[in-house]
Amino acid sequence: MAEIVLETAGLTMRFGGVVASDNVDFKLRAGELRCLIGPNGAGKSTFFKCITGLLTPTSGQVFMRGHETTGWSPHQVAALGVGIKTQVPNLMDGLDVFENIWMAARRFLPMQDAMRKASEVIERLALGPIARTELGRLAHGERQRVELGLVVAGDPWLVLLDEPAAGMSADDVERMSGIIREMTRTAAVVIVEHDMQFIRSIASTVTVFHQGAVLMEDHVDRVMADPTVRNVYLGKKA
């Protein structure tokens, strides 16, 4: 079996009296593609933020390739070689596409190599025609694609994406799943997502969150056929 690249042990996050993440044990192996699903408020995003360092968990631990990363700040996590895309698009709006992607590549490469890498990523994601356009002037789908480009440019071995398909058109979603499939060749990928269509299209193992805890973990088809999951999604008592 492949090496475990991401693991959490008893990860718990409390906001006052609310338990947003409840004792989550999670394992991800190299090359795996995993989707985290669950109704609103199930604790997916909180869990995501605890892994990426945007939040520090109340208790429990996070391990990445043998490093304990609990309480690390996002830049330390990212510097390990983890590519992160947040739920709200985070881009440098005043700079053009090339500069955005170059900067992501420059973190891990010398100047000239970063330039080459940026051009390569731009070609791969078909961003050529807008390479010199400021991010602030781009459409939502293009911005999402550029943000994936930023993630790819760092050559990550672990990719964490929070709702990459949110608000995108069907064409854009299709292109996005192509990019993500390509990523899994070199990296383990975790995706937080609502869109079941999208999850089916990338056909992966799914972890279902409910009230902060892991409800079940299985292939997407079996998960969707499960009566408990259906009840959770429809809001009935499980």
Place this chain on the structure above:
Amino acid sequence: MASFWAKEVPATIIIAALLVWIMPMMIGTYTLTVLVIYGMLGFSLGLIWGFGGILCFGQAAFFGLGAYTYAIAAINIGDSTIPMLLAVLVPAAFAALLGAMMFYGRLTDVYLGVITLVVTLILFKFISSTAGPEYVIGKARLGGFNGIPGFQTLNVPGRPNDYIYGDPYFYFCAVLLLIVYLLVSWLLKSSFGRVAVGIRENEVRVALMGYDVSARKTVLFSVGAAVAGLAGALFANWGEIVTPNLFSLGQSAEIIIWCIVGGLGTRIGPIVGAAGLAYLKFLLGQQSMIDNTLLTGIILVLFVLFLPKGLVPAIVSLWRISFGQRRRVPRHGARRLRSRSAGHG
């Protein structure tokens, strides 16, 4: 980077040389010197605010610190060379400490403004209250509100009796401003500078790429303070006295106004804004009809309302509209069309 050394550096040097040659024919070098010094001070805030997104309400603190460091060191040492270096290093070190505290504490913009403002106030109050004979550093008495007069002014290194003053001092300041300008331009073209601009645009994103945002902001803040400190030392030499007014809030506010009026996010804007407004203030100081600060305020309001990007960006876009575009219309138009169709296709 190649075009920077091949084109920008020579062009900057030629323009600077022309200005240094022409300006003294119109304005006395004594006044010009202080305009150059203010230009450098404006430039220091233009760097950290315009390119790093750090709005510092206390740039005057570093300016004053540089001036006082120079004065105190010059009295104790007697030769101006080491005091000049100290006047750069002490504010830089102070800013590194202050910056580390603020940026590692993840303070947001508003608190950053408040803290830098308060630090300036504390320095102002402290220096003003040092009139007693117990406030002595080496041979230098801090002198409270009266400040420190009578220190060794700039001399040829190693020859304390060969003073540099008058016209040569103006050329000295102008050359220093040019050197600082070129160094900062180089810094902004480097990866460090480009990432700094990235931080200005979106701090979270740059952190998620794996860059240590706090460390980088601290370094940039410190570089800005070093430039302000150098300006302070030059000011001390020009005025031959340092007083607590260097730390005053009015001074800090003025630097911010220079940047807004000149054009934030450009290198030349804050220099032009500083020199221009300082010269205006100098002219107004010769009459008593209109109050100085009132006019500065009116200018600020007018700029914020009608030229919010500042003077230099406005001139640049005016230039492009009237001259630049005629040549570039076909290519420019085609590119825009292409990107538009890609955007909505």
